[in-house]
Amino acid sequence: MNGPILVTGAGGVGKTTVSAALGVAAAQAGYETLVLTVDPARRLATALGLDALHNVPTANEKLPTLWAAMLDSEASWDQIARSHAPPEAADRLVNSEFFHAITRHFPASQSYAAAEAMAQHLDERRWDVVIVDTPPASGGIEFFTAPNELTNLVGGRLFRWLTGGAIPGRRELFNVAARPALRIVDIALGSDLLERVGAFLFDLRTTYDGLRKRSQDIEKYFRRSTTIVVTTSDPAPVAEAARFFKELPQVARPPAAIVFNRTLPASWEEAEIPSDATRALARNLALWAREAHRQETVRDEFAARYRTSIVSIPWKPTAPTDLTSLADLIKDTGLVADLVGS
Amino acid sequence: MQQQLLIVTGKGGVGKSAVAAALAIEAARRGRKVLAIGMVEKRGLAAHLGVETLTYEIGEVRPGIFAMGIERPAALDEYLRIVLRVPKLSRIGPVARAFDALASAAPGIRETVTMGKVLFETRTNNWDLVVADAPPSGAIGSHIRAPKTVSELVGAGKVREQTKWMSDLMADRTRTGLVMVTLAEELPTIETAETLDWIANEELISVAEVITNRILEPLGAKVPVDVSSPMGAAAALHDGIFHEQQKWLAELPGRGRALPYLFGVTGPVEVAERLADVLEPR
Numbered sequence: 001m002n003g004p005i006l007v008t009g010a011g012g013v014g015k016t017t018v019s020a021a022l023g024v025a026a027a028q029a030g031y032e033t034l035v036l037t038v039d040p041a042r043r044l045a046t047a048l049g050l051d052a053l054h055n056v057p058t059a060n061e062k063l064p065t066l067w068a069a070m071l072d073s074e075a076s077w078d079q080i081a082r083s084h085a086p087p088e089a090a091d092r093l094v095n096s097e098f099f100h101a102i103t104r105h106f107p108a109s110q111s112y113a114a115a116e117a118m119a120q121h122l123d124e125r126r127w128d129v130v131i132v133d134t135p136p137a138s139g140g141i142e143f144f145t146a147p148n149e150l151t152n153l154v155g156g157r158l159f160r161w162l163t164g165g166a167i168p169g170r171r172e173l174f175n176v177a178a179r180p181a182l183r184i185v186d187i188a189l190g191s192d193l194l195e196r197v198g199a200f201l202f203d204l205r206t207t208y209d210g211l212r213k214r215s216q217d218i219e220k221y222f223r224r225s226t227t228i229v230v231t232t233s234d235p236a237p238v239a240e241a242a243r244f245f246k247e248l249p250q251v252a253r254p255p256a257a258i259v260f261n262r263t264l265p266a267s268w269e270e271a272e273i274p275s276d277a278t279r280a281l282a283r284n285l286a287l288w289a290r291e292a293h294r295q296e297t298v299r300d301e302f303a304a305r306y307r308t309s310i311v312s313i314p315w316k317p318t319a320p321t322d323l324t325s326l327a328d329l330i331k332d333t334g335l336v337a338d339l340v341g342s
Numbered sequence: 343m344q345q346q347l348l349i350v351t352g353k354g355g356v357g358k359s360a361v362a363a364a365l366a367i368e369a370a371r372r373g374r375k376v377l378a379i380g381m382v383e384k385r386g387l388a389a390h391l392g393v394e395t396l397t398y399e400i401g402e403v404r405p406g407i408f409a410m411g412i413e414r415p416a417a418l419d420e421y422l423r424i425v426l427r428v429p430k431l432s433r434i435g436p437v438a439r440a441f442d443a444l445a446s447a448a449p450g451i452r453e454t455v456t457m458g459k460v461l462f463e464t465r466t467n468n469w470d471l472v473v474a475d476a477p478p479s480g481a482i483g484s485h486i487r488a489p490k491t492v493s494e495l496v497g498a499g500k501v502r503e504q505t506k507w508m509s510d511l512m513a514d515r516t517r518t519g520l521v522m523v524t525l526a527e528e529l530p531t532i533e534t535a536e537t538l539d540w541i542a543n544e545e546l547i548s549v550a551e552v553i554t555n556r557i558l559e560p561l562g563a564k565v566p567v568d569v570s571s572p573m574g575a576a577a578a579l580h581d582g583i584f585h586e587q588q589k590w591l592a593e594l595p596g597r598g599r600a601l602p603y604l605f606g607v608t609g610p611v612e613v614a615e616r617l618a619d620v621l622e623p624r
Contacts, residue, residue: 011478012355012530041528097495101449104484136354136480159443184422185440189451190499197447204447235610236386237355264576271572280562281577288576290606297608317582319528 003224004118004130005339008143008244010237011136014261015230016040017319019133020048020068021329025336027066028327031128034067034121038114038135043321045070055117063323067127069117071135076113077103084210089203098200108146110135115147119218129340140243144222144251147215155208159201222252226339228311230259233295238302245306255308256339260299263312268292311335343550345519347464347472347511351482352523353533357555359386360610361523361601362475364617366391370406371618374470377408379460381485384411387475389610408469414442414452417459424462427500450491453484454501454508461508464517479522479537486512486520486546512547519550524594526554526587531594538595551598554591558584558603 007019016037023035034057035048045051048068049060055072081093093099103109111134118132134143153159186194227248231241241258248254269292273285303310311333320326330336348365352358359380366378377400380387384396388411391403396411403409415438422437445451460474476482484491489505489512496502512518520541524534534552541549561581566574591597601617 010355012353012525039529042532043528097449098447102447104449136478153446159446182440184437185444186499188422188441188499188501189444189448189496190502192497193448193495193499194444197444200447201443235389235608235613236357236359239385239389264579265572268572268576271576273573274566278563280560284559284561284580285573285576287605288580294606294608315579317579317586 002129002340003226004122004132004221006132006134006143006225006227007230008134008137008141008227008255009230009259010240013230013232013237014313016133017044017326017329018228018230018259018261018313019131020044021320021326022336022339023048023066023068023129023131024063024323024326025330026129026131026340027060027063029336029340030065031340032065032067032126033129033131034069034127035131035133036069036071036114036118036121037133038071038110040070041319044319047320047322047326057121060323066323069121071110071114071117073110073113074100074103076117077109080113080116080211081207084207084214085203086206089206092203093200093207096200096203098197099204102204108137108142108149111137111143111146112150115143115218115222116214119214119221122221123217140240141247141251144248147211147218151208151211151215154204154211159205219251225252227252227255228257228259228335228339229255230261232262233260233298238298242302242306245308257309257311257335258302258306259311259313259333259335260295261313262315263299264288264292264295264315266292266296269296309338343519343521345515345517345550346470347460347474347518348521348550349460349474349476349482349486349518349547350521350523351476351479351537353480353525353530354478356523356525356530357613358478358523359383359475360390360613360617361521361553361555362387362473363390363614364601364621365521366407366409366471366473367404367614367618368621369471369473370404371622373406375406375408375468376471376473377410377463377469378403379409379463379472379474380411381456381460381474382412382477382481383475386610387411390614392611412456412459414438414455417455421455421458448495450484450488450495451501453488454492454505457485457488457512458504458508461511465507465511479533482520482537483540486541487544490546509546513545515548518547520547521550522552524552524554525556526590526594528590531590534594549596552594552596553598554594554600556603557587557591557600560584 007015009015019035023033027033049058050068050070054070055075057067057069060066078094081090114135229241229244231237268289273282320329350358350362366376370376380396388396391409393403396409398413398416400408400410418438464472489508493502493505522534524530565577565581568574569578601620604616607613
C-alpha cells in the first residue's frame, strides 16, 4: 500500500478543494480512495457526500470508490484519552475543563488530532489512496511535528516539574512553600487552581506511554507520505510554501509538487486589448494582463529556487461544487498520475 | 474609526496582517503616533511593515510607526512586575516554566498575558493608536474572553484582580474596537457572520468595522462574445468573480469599507501602502 498523500499550505489557498479534486480523480481511476478533510465549504461537503459532521468514512453515492470523512477534533481527543489512559483517569480527563483547554489551545492540537485520525484509517488498510487535507497550522510543518511535540509536552520536564515526580497516578499536594517559583504563581493565581491543575496533570501523564508509542507509528506513516504544497500566487502563502520546502526534509520526503491555485494563463500577458473596448473594460483588461505577468514571475522564481514540479490550477470564478467540476479542476495537470499512478 | 485600540482579526488568508499594517500606516500619515503589535504570529505584520522580525522591544519601524511582537516569557515577566507588582526576577526561567505549565492547561491565562500587554500599552496613553494584529477569527474568541475566563476560573490571586480593568477597557466602545477583515467568498463570509454573532452575544467588545478585502470593480462592459480569446476569457473571469463577490457581500451583515484587489502588486510593503491609500478618509 502507498503512504498517505498530505495536502499542505497556508490558510485560504484552496487546500480542501485540491484534496477533494485529487480524491475524485483517484476514485474515478478505480482506486478505493479516502479523503480526510477538515472544514469544507458546505457545497463542497455535499459534493463529497458529507451531509453532517462525520468522522466515520462515508462512501459517495455517485462514486462508490470515493470515501470521505471529516475531522472532528473534539471526538478524536476523547478517543485519544480513552485509548491511552486507564478507564478512571480517562473519565476524569474527558470531563475536565483543563483537558478541553489543552486540546483546544495546544497550538498543534488540531494537527495532532488529524494525524491520529489519519493513522487510524491507514491502520485499517481498507483504502488504496488516503488523502489528508491538513488543518490550518500556526505555520510551517506543524502537522508533522505535532505528535512529537504533544508527547514531549505530556511527558516532558514542564509538567513533570509541576507534578513533582515522574510517577503518575498518585495525588500529591503541592509543596508550594518549597518552591519559590510556585510561590509567585500561587500569589498570581491562587493555590486552588494549582491543585486542580496538578491533579489533572497526574491523570494526563498516564497517557504518556501510549502517546509516545502512537507518535512513533504516526511518524512511520509520515516517512512514507507524499506531500504536496498548495498556494496561490500571493506573497504570504508563497512565503509559507517556501517554508515547507525548507523545513519538510527534516521530517519527511521533500514535497512532490507545488500546486499554484487560481492561476491565470501566461498568454494573457501579451494579449491585445480590443480597439472597441470601453475605457473601463480596457483598464480592467490591462490589470489582468499585469496580474498574469506577476503570477508568472512568482512561479518562475519559485521554480528557480526549489527544484520541484509546478502544477497550475486555473482560476475559476466559482468554487467547484460537484464531482465533475472537481475532477475537471486537475484533469489536465497530470497530478493524479504522478501521485498515485504506479 | 476614532478608537485608540483596534484589534484586527479575520479568517486565515484574508489579509488581516496587511490591513493591520495599512491601518497603522494610514494613521501615521495623519501624524498620529502609532504602535503596531503582532500578537501571536508576527511574520506577516513584520513583512508588511518592511522589517525582518518584530521583537518584544518596541522600535520605530517607519516614521511615526512603532512596532513590537509579543514574546510570551518577556510578556509574562513584564506582566508579573507591572501588573502584579512582583519584584523584578533575577531568573524568570523557573517562574515562566511554572506559569507556562499551568497556562497550557488552564484556559485564558496565556491569552490574558498576551491581551494584557496590548491593553496595557493602550492604557499608558503613550500612543494615539494601538493596532493589534490578532490571532485569526477561529482563535480570537479565547483572547477576547480571556479576562472573563480567568475571573471565572481562578477563585483568588492577583491575576483575577487585574481582569476587571482589562474587561472594562475592552468593552469601552469609545476606546476599543474590533476590526474584522474578510473576503467576499463562502468560507470567510460564514466565519465572519459566526464571529459577529458571537461578539454580539458576548458583549465583551464592539465591532469597529467589517472590512472586505480584494474586491473587484464592475467590469465596465458586457463580456465579449468570444471568450476563447485571452482578453475575452479575462473579461469573463472578471465578470464572474465580480458577480460571485456581490452575492457574498449581500450576505455579510453590517459591512464597512471595501478594499480593492491589488493587481500586479508584488511586495508586502507595497500591498500595505496601497491599502493605506484607500483607507484614507476623503
